[in-house]
């Protein structure tokens with residue numbers, strides 16, 4: 001008998017391609033054409049991009065003309081923060097590296113024990129009259145799923161004349177609603193591969209009237225804001241995935257069942273950010289005494305794919321700056337596992353994970369596996 005297919009619960013790293021996205025991509029690849037060409041094949045390619053633009057805009061309540069396609073969430077974050085051309089930048093302490101590394105001189109807005117930005121501190125920082133600022137706070141955290149109070153951030157920022165960027169890479173298509181105009185933000189970043197589209201394509205949504213200078217020079221694509229021939233197939237896949245993702249994921253029941261079962265197995269375990277509003281698909285949980293990489297490897301051997309905090313390009317596991325910013329001790333942060341559900345997650349997936357976790361925990365408590373040393 002062949003082994004059962006692996007269980008994939010790492011959708012915050014990347015979500016498997018939705019069949020509708022794959023179909024749209026194949027169709028676009030086979031049709032070919034440069035969307036800037038005036039002949040019929042070029043016009044058909046342009047049509048595919050504009051359909052996708054409408055779908056992506058609809059996902060976040062934007063106008064199609066507010067959507068600029070990019071090579072992903074990283075480029076969208078970089079483009080927003082460099083393109084706004086404001087020297088004073090404030091970012092939350094739990095942002096993704098594509099914000100933190102793009103803005104090495106940014107001032108930090110601290111977070112509380114649940115990972116929520118300290119609004120009083122934001123107000124205090126902005127009250128110091130200096131030059132006009134841009135504030136960047138993510139919609140939902142990639143490691144914990146914790147949702148930020150974006151409308152409050154916008155209210156405080158506006159009162160101080162600051163512009164607001166929101167990295168919604170993990171929120172759009174997962175939370176029930178992400179609405180750029182409802183939130184009042186100026187810039188919103190999106191990524192296709194977090195919602196069942198392909199990797200290597202994303203968008204920066206720019207509120208009409210918000211300033212943005214292009215950071216690359218070339219053709220006049222994407223309203224003169226992002227030069228370069230468009231990735232038509234990727235954009236078509238993104239559009240189809242965005243259309244399928246409207247309304248967000250409905251996996252909160254599965255996630256709650258999973259957390260209850262894991263806490264039942266290991267009552268000393270903690271779920272990070274559990275006191276805050278979170279995405280319904282994400283659990284960041286510690287198995288006391290067992291290093292995250294040991295858990296990831298043991299679960300992988302049992303056919304269950306999860307991750308130890310943020311997936312980084314080197315494949316190495318590093319101590320989570322997000323958990324440290326939340327005041328979690330380094331020793332506990334080293335035992336944190338990220339489980340993230342997605343559009344194709346099922347109750348059977350959850351049961352396989354619970355069984356594998358139970359098995360690992362039993363082996364650990366019987367001292368088969370060396371517990372983590374306090375660091």
Ligand SMILES: Cc1ncc(COP(=O)(O)O)c(C=O)c1O
Pocket residue numbers: 012013071072073074075077096098138140141142167169170190191192193200201202
């Ligand atoms: C919150 C957040 N922002 C930005 C990114 C970068 O997106 P991309 O992989 O499309 O460059 C990620 C990817 O992990 C993310 O989780």
